[in-house]
Amino acid sequence: MKLSEQWLRSWVNPDWDSNTLAEALSLAGLEVDALESVAPEFSGVVVGQVVAVEKHPDAEKLNVTKVDVDQDELLQIVCGAPNVVVGMKVPCAVVGAKLPGDFKIKKAKLRGVESFGMLCSGDELGLEQDYDGLKVLAEDAPIGEDIRRYLNLDDMMIDVDLTPNRADCLSVEGLARELAVVSGAEFKQPYADYQVKSVGVCNQQVMVDNHQACPKYLGCIVEGYDANASTPDWMIERLERSGLRPISLTVDITNYVMLELGQPMHAFDADKLQGKIQVRLSKQGESIVTLDGKQLTLKDNTLVIADDSGAIALAGIMGGLATSVTDSTQRLFFECAHFSPLAIVGKARQYGLHTDSSHRFERGVDPLLPERALARALDLLGQIAGGKVSEWVKVMDVSAMPQASVIELRRARLHQLLGAVIEDQFITDILTRLGCDVSLTQSGWQVVAPSYRFDMQIEVDLIEEIARVYGYNNLSSSQVNMPLSLKPLPESEQDTQMLRQAMVQRGYHEVITYSFVEETALQKLSPEIPYVLLQNPISEDMKAMRTSLFPGLLQSISYNQKRQQSRVRLFETGLIFSRENTEIQQTPVIGGAICGDVAPFGWSENSRSVDFFDLKGDVENLLAMSHLHGQVRFVTTQSPEFHPGQCAAIMLGDQHVGIMGQLHPQWQKSFGLNGSVFMFQIFMDSLLTMQVPVVSGISKFPEVQRDLALLVERSVSAQALTDAIYQVDSDLLKNVQVFDIYQGQGVAETHKSVALSLKIQHHDRTLQDEEVDALIQKIIEKTHQAVGAQLR
Numbered sequence: 001m002k003l004s005e006q007w008l009r010s011w012v013n014p015d016w017d018s019n020t021l022a023e024a025l026s027l028a029g030l031e032v033d034a035l036e037s038v039a040p041e042f043s044g045v046v047v048g049q050v051v052a053v054e055k056h057p058d059a060e061k062l063n064v065t066k067v068d069v070d071q072d073e074l075l076q077i078v079c080g081a082p083n084v085v086v087g088m089k090v091p092c093a094v095v096g097a098k099l100p101g102d103f104k105i106k107k108a109k110l111r112g113v114e115s116f117g118m119l120c121s122g123d124e125l126g127l128e129q130d131y132d133g134l135k136v137l138a139e140d141a142p143i144g145e146d147i148r149r150y151l152n153l154d155d156m157m158i159d160v161d162l163t164p165n166r167a168d169c170l171s172v173e174g175l176a177r178e179l180a181v182v183s184g185a186e187f188k189q190p191y192a193d194y195q196v197k198s199v200g201v202c203n204q205q206v207m208v209d210n211h212q213a214c215p216k217y218l219g220c221i222v223e224g225y226d227a228n229a230s231t232p233d234w235m236i237e238r239l240e241r242s243g244l245r246p247i248s249l250t251v252d253i254t255n256y257v258m259l260e261l262g263q264p265m266h267a268f269d270a271d272k273l274q275g276k277i278q279v280r281l282s283k284q285g286e287s288i289v290t291l292d293g294k295q296l297t298l299k300d301n302t303l304v305i306a307d308d309s310g311a312i313a314l315a316g317i318m319g320g321l322a323t324s325v326t327d328s329t330q331r332l333f334f335e336c337a338h339f340s341p342l343a344i345v346g347k348a349r350q351y352g353l354h355t356d357s358s359h360r361f362e363r364g365v366d367p368l369l370p371e372r373a374l375a376r377a378l379d380l381l382g383q384i385a386g387g388k389v390s391e392w393v394k395v396m397d398v399s400a401m402p403q404a405s406v407i408e409l410r411r412a413r414l415h416q417l418l419g420a421v422i423e424d425q426f427i428t429d430i431l432t433r434l435g436c437d438v439s440l441t442q443s444g445w446q447v448v449a450p451s452y453r454f455d456m457q458i459e460v461d462l463i464e465e466i467a468r469v470y471g472y473n474n475l476s477s478s479q480v481n482m483p484l485s486l487k488p489l490p491e492s493e494q495d496t497q498m499l500r501q502a503m504v505q506r507g508y509h510e511v512i513t514y515s516f517v518e519e520t521a522l523q524k525l526s527p528e529i530p531y532v533l534l535q536n537p538i539s540e541d542m543k544a545m546r547t548s549l550f551p552g553l554l555q556s557i558s559y560n561q562k563r564q565q566s567r568v569r570l571f572e573t574g575l576i577f578s579r580e581n582t583e584i585q586q587t588p589v590i591g592g593a594i595c596g597d598v599a600p601f602g603w604s605e606n607s608r609s610v611d612f613f614d615l616k617g618d619v620e621n622l623l624a625m626s627h628l629h630g631q632v633r634f635v636t637t638q639s640p641e642f643h644p645g646q647c648a649a650i651m652l653g654d655q656h657v658g659i660m661g662q663l664h665p666q667w668q669k670s671f672g673l674n675g676s677v678f679m680f681q682i683f684m685d686s687l688l689t690m691q692v693p694v695v696s697g698i699s700k701f702p703e704v705q706r707d708l709a710l711l712v713e714r715s716v717s718a719q720a721l722t723d724a725i726y727q728v729d730s731d732l733l734k735n736v737q738v739f740d741i742y743q744g745q746g747v748a749e750t751h752k753s754v755a756l757s758l759k760i761q762h763h764d765r766t767l768q769d770e771e772v773d774a775l776i777q778k779i780i781e782k783t784h785q786a787v788g789a790q791l792r
Contacts, residue, residue, distance in 0.1 A: 216395070255356075348362075516543070
């Protein structure tokens with residue numbers, strides 16, 4: 001919420017400077033993000049009127065002007081602005097003036113003609129300006145008036161960052177109420193209440209189909225107003241200092257009332273309405289073109305304002321273009337309604353919109369405010385453009401209106417939670433200043449919160465409010481003593497932190513990415529997994545829950561590559577989500593991705609790009625931490641996100657615990673990646689459950705090493721060959737190691753030679769050659785049966 005300090009002080013004016021005021025709001029829980037002057041420092045600039053303009057004798061683009069600044073003589077000023085004309089009033093910097101950037105105005109000669117000052121544009125004064133040339137002032141601007149005083153430039157813009165529960169402060173009135181509470185200054189409405197003087201019956205009928213979503217709807221017809229009337233400067237000034245650009249008188253008035261009171265409004269061109277206005281849910285596939293020109297196809301869960309032609313506005317969000325107010329509009333229909341937050345929340349994001357109106361209605365607007373807001377808007381329109389106002393049409397369902405609950409505040413509970421004893425009268429005074437209806441009880445207070453405080457629902461809400469207004473700094477501090485008994489982690493469980501440290505030690509950087517990803521990313525990488533769509537996504541590219549960590553990791557790699565980081569090694573731990581029937585499954589996983597060179601650039605390392613086996617080494621390191629390395633197999637598989645032939649499933653026995661491989665080249669461009677990317681993902685439960693080592697004695701007897709070279713078809717993996725060897729029923733075989741794979745001369749083109757080293761040992765005695773030979777023969781026979789291997 002951004003607003004002018006002068007506007008705020010017109011409601012409540014404590015005897016504080018700007019910084020003290022901002023600090024008080026922040027300490028009250030309304031954090032002030034910025035406090036900025038509306039204009040930079042400058043002096044010596046006054047309102048001047050151009051009374052004569054002549055061409056410069058020696059410069060085609062310059063003019064020699066005579067300017068009245070309410071001094072004894074007219075000032076001769078040479079000016080190059082294209083829009084200078086006789087009679088206009090402009091800012092004039094006289095000799096001795098100091099402009100932003102420490103630019104001093106002196107008497108000068110321009111192409112031989114003396115100049116005694118400078119006519120200024122908005123840019124030269126540090127002010128916003130939408131056009132080239134001098135800043136044009138109003139015709140009634142007083143000549144000679146200091147420009148800072150005339151334009152109210154000695155003002156500050158206050159930017160307050162509000163939490164979602166404080167929707168009541170999304171207005172000047174709301175912030176003024178809070179400032180009055182914390183400062184003790186008088187809170188007063190700066191204008192008189194408008195008494196509606198209606199002329200004639202409103203001939204616009206209104207029907208509300210959904211009273212739970214719209215319990216109150218007000219409207220009236222305005223005609224006979226000056227359609228050419230422009231927005232006054234004071235209103236433009238306040239709108240601009242609140243971050244809104246002026247558009248037209250009608251729109252500016254509705255925006256002004258929204259900023260001042262917090263009630264969004266809308267105005268329709270009454271002559272464009274067809275039949276009865278209906279407040280209803282949209283029909284599936286119904287379309288509307290919004291004021292910003294977007295054509296939307298509506299879902300059946302959206303509250304709309306409609307007439308006989310269809311939807312003409314998204315209720316509480318944005319109006320439609322078909323019934324918008326234009327320069328030719330002669331009759332207005334003003335709408336002011338109360339919409340339930342549950343009916344509006346998430347609907348704007350559903351269509352890729354976010355408006356000031358939806359921002360307020362989603363958080364909650366005072367249900368008693370529409371009458372005041374409509375009266376204020378009609379008052380402003382009448383003062384500026386005149387017109388006749390019809391009787392109001394009002395549709396309200398009292399049973400659907402929010403009802404304030406009675407809250408019991410216990411004295412003992414208050415003192416217990418705050419750790420301080422506060423006088424009863426002071427507490428009563430705080431609650432009264434907050435707008436509550438307070439009555440004393442034997443145990444404390446009975447409180448009814450004001451209609452604009454949706455966040456006051458239970459006892460602790462009131463206690464929090466008392467602490468906030470009383471001042472957190474005024475509460476006594478005390479140390480909390482709570483004995484903790486930390487249970488050691490069982491030996492059979494692994495700590496997640498150890499896994500993360502292991503990844504960091506291998507050169508990885510940890511990232512944390514959103515659990516929400518683009519739906520198309522899931523359709524590309526894991527189309528076989530049923531994914532979960534969000535009902536109210538933050539944005540269109542964050543509408544699905546991730547089914548793997550890969551979308552976030554790939555996005556992070558792309559982000560780094562676009563910033564000249566060619567070597568990237570990232571990992572993440574987190575949850576992935578999938579749908580099983582009607583339930584959502586959450587699974588903790590760890591994943592990583594690498595690309596670029598295998599080692600950082602340096603004189604001692606040869607440049608080489610990472611490959612599948614570099615990633616495999618990192619994965620094996622993780623598995624070894626849980627003592628699972630010897631039990632895990634890497635089995636060739638295929639998956640849509642991986643390159644065919646460079647993808648392996650990670651198997652723990654018969655259980656699939658992860659997957660790794662090279663990203664399929666077809667996805668590199670769509671994810672904005674350069675070069676090959678290798679990535680993995682493992683279920684955390686398989687890593688956190690450790691295999692506890694079992695102590696066994698070391699054999700005193702020598703081990704026997706035998707090397708075998710087996711011929712197998714090229715399609716047979718070394719893993720399949722070693723798996724077949726381990727299936728031999730023997731307690732003598734201790735280890736099998738592949739040390740060479742050969743393809744070439746002497747070996748058929750369809751085959752390859754796999755050389756293995758076998759370590760054989762008995763625990764209690766020295767082995768005999770006959771025992772070893774018998775075991776080797778079993779191995780040869782078993783591998784032949786399993787994979788068709790033959791001894792080379």
